[in-house]
Amino acid sequence: xxxxxxxxxxxxxxxxxxxxxxxxxxxxxxxxxxxxxxxxxxxxxxxxxxxxxxxxxxxxxxxxxxxxxxxxxxxxxxxxxxxxxxxxxxxxxxxxxxxxxxxxxxxxxxxxxxxxxxxxxxxxxxxxxx
Numbered sequence: 001x002x003x004x005x006x007x008x009x010x011x012x013x014x015x016x017x018x019x020x021x022x023x024x025x026x027x028x029x030x031x032x033x034x035x036x037x038x039x040x041x042x043x044x045x046x047x048x049x050x051x052x053x054x055x056x057x058x059x060x061x062x063x064x065x066x067x068x069x070x071x072x073x074x075x076x077x078x079x080x081x082x083x084x085x086x087x088x089x090x091x092x093x094x095x096x097x098x099x100x101x102x103x104x105x106x107x108x109x110x111x112x113x114x115x116x117x118x119x120x121x122x123x124x125x126x127x128x129x130x
Contacts, residue, residue, distance in 0.1 A: 032127040050123045054116060061112035068104055072096075 035043035076093070080086045087093070 031129060036127065046123070046127065050119065053119045053123075057112060057115045057119060061108055061115075064108050065105065068101065068108070072101065 032043070032046055036046055076087055076096070
């Protein structure tokens, strides 16, 4: 019975994985940063994804703010609907406007900034290959 042919040996040229820095890309792979700076279709896709995520964040924040401010007239009319007597102007209105509305607006703004920064941090990690 003849012996099975030995597999052909091939020489691999390139930087061995052990010799590469952690997180670096394989040789010959163009980093995303160059794709963006050279304005290739892939780079345009990266930028569009960042813009889309930032737009989504902005629209969510704007929607929350619109619901908050848009619901105020309805909330102020609620006593009139429930009891039949209109809400008399007074310190309680200032309490609602000053104590309830502004902290909620601040929370929406804080959420927006943190989310936008996270989007940019994720994009930077994608571009830098982390």
